[in-house]
Amino acid sequence: MLSPFFKNHLELKAKMVDFHGWEMPIQYSGIMGEHKNVRENVGLFDVSHMGKFKITGDVESQIQNLITNDISKISDKQSIYSPMCNEKGGIIDDVIISKINSNEFVFIVNSSNIKKDFEWITKNVKSCEIQNLTNEYALLALQGPKAENILRDAGVEEIKNLKVFHLLESKLYGIECIISRTGYTGEDGFELFFDSKQTQIWDELLSIGSKYGIKPIGLGARDTLRLEAGLMLYGNDIDETITPLEAPLKWTVKFETEFIGKSALEQKKVERKMRGFEINETKRVARKGNKIFNEGKEVGIVTSGSFSPTLGKPIGYCFVPIEYPMEKEIKIGIGDKHYSGKIVSTRFYKR
16 A cells, blocks of 8 residues: 555655555654654654544444543544453554544544454444545644644644644645644644645645754654653554553543443453563663563563663563562563663653
8 A cells, every 4th residue: 555645755765664554654864863853843744554434423322332431521623542442351453533523533543453443343333424534535743842833834823722632624725634633752743634635735844844843754763752652552562462451551441431341351350561661781672572581580571662762772661560660670581681671651751
């Protein structure tokens, strides 16, 4: 699959990779510099590979049954983050749902789960229209402390009053666009949802953002940014073998609501927990599948790891026994060596 902005990426000499069947940019000028530019200025991401579903009809109660969070807490033009669980409480996907109005909802789902999620939603939501608009709509993310300046300069003055996880419908360069104050970087920012034929928005944003130091950003820096911010990556950190209670997502589970998997989660004895870790005195990076050791005994496993450009050290997430306290010293197996580290919060960075 090709993003609507595939030619733009080639013109910028991006390094392209296959990402769940999509040809996507992993980097342009380099992951480290792109990462820092989002933290300090602003970056433009193509995330059109994410799945986009529209559900129309009187379906709010049925959508509630799909998710662990409480959709009744959001109003029109507002979004909510939530896992969707199977009957055993395992995470089918983690999604963002936007309520356009009481009869229109938009799901943003992970690209690896588009087919699975569409089938799951179709199975569990009846008497409505469900559309897979993944190819019909583009999705760009404008992230960083100067993101708002760019949209205001582009004529979307009302953006200054938009709250986090709220959205507005506006015109950007004359193009109908849904703009939400959401993102996957830990920075302030926006996601722009519009007709995939209107690819000129990419060049327009890069042009108007030049005075703010904007750079195009690839999936490599997107991964290091989300890792520092404590955000989960489906397929690495969470999947159908993991519950929201084991991942740092307990806050999204509202037991006062009714949802698929509720009974299993209520009965679940949580014995392991996802934690962050830092590795001491080395630049060796742990990767998914590396083992965690304590006093020579294997006690856990790494789910994500990378070098943190902000902290200047290797970091990551791992599952360890739930009783392990913060700052507990551990060993991380990388190659044929064990490296010293410690347990920390998954939230390495806060703006």
